[in-house]
Amino acid sequence: MKNEHMIRINEHISYIKASENPLSADIGIIEGEKFLWIFDLGADESAAEFLNGIKKRKNAVISHFHPDHMGNLEHVKLNEVYLGANTFKYAKLGNVVDEDIFIDDGIKLHIFPLPSSHAKGSLGLETGDYAFLGDATYATMKQGRVCYNSSVLKEEIAVLENLSAKYFLISHDERFIRSKEEVIAELKEIYKKRDPKESFIWI
Numbered sequence: 001m002k003n004e005h006m007i008r009i010n011e012h013i014s015y016i017k018a019s020e021n022p023l024s025a026d027i028g029i030i031e032g033e034k035f036l037w038i039f040d041l042g043a044d045e046s047a048a049e050f051l052n053g054i055k056k057r058k059n060a061v062i063s064h065f066h067p068d069h070m071g072n073l074e075h076v077k078l079n080e081v082y083l084g085a086n087t088f089k090y091a092k093l094g095n096v097v098d099e100d101i102f103i104d105d106g107i108k109l110h111i112f113p114l115p116s117s118h119a120k121g122s123l124g125l126e127t128g129d130y131a132f133l134g135d136a137t138y139a140t141m142k143q144g145r146v147c148y149n150s151s152v153l154k155e156e157i158a159v160l161e162n163l164s165a166k167y168f169l170i171s172h173d174e175r176f177i178r179s180k181e182e183v184i185a186e187l188k189e190i191y192k193k194r195d196p197k198e199s200f201i202w203i
């Protein structure tokens with residue numbers, strides 16, 4: 001993997017695009033004053049090598065426990081790792097985040113718990129106009145069917161509405177950078193389909 005695989009969003013933010021073979025999530029790279037902040041580590045070996053080649057101390061925020069997001073955890077040399085309690089069960093290392101954290105590293109970072117039907121204990125990372133959300137806006141599978149948990153979706157929409165970022169970065173999405181309004185409008189459309197007598201919204 002070379003530098004050209006890093007796609008620049010602005011002066012401080014870049015990302016490495018997700019791949020399907022090997023299945024590896026988008027990797028967010030934020031250049032702080034003291035640290036390089038990495039949102040999700042992916043599972044692609046060449047991405048791990050690429051990250052290790054960057055000569056700056058690295059902190060990672062892991063969105064959730066799925067292997068395509070944290071597979072490289074043992075391969076990338078890291079200073080600090082931030083993750084949700086459920087992700088900690090799989091990673092067995094790092095700092096558990098159960099409330100909003102605000103960090104100033106030359107740029108301002110906001111790490112926040114994000115209620116998600118896709119994976120319990122998801123985290124997001126907001127900096128300036130951009131918020132990395134991982135897979136948190138996706139559905140989950142139950143009894144072989146795609147669904148959202150309606151109360152979790154309601155909480156998720158509330159958290160997302162409170163963010164000041166204008167753009168949401170959605171892992172595995174071809175567009176990756178999407179407008180906040182558009183993503184929230186889609187989730188609200190799904191929420192409208194709920195049956196008050198049921199816990200799940202079947203898609």
Ligand SMILES: [Zn+2]
Binds near residue numbers: 066118135
């Ligand atoms: Zn996932």
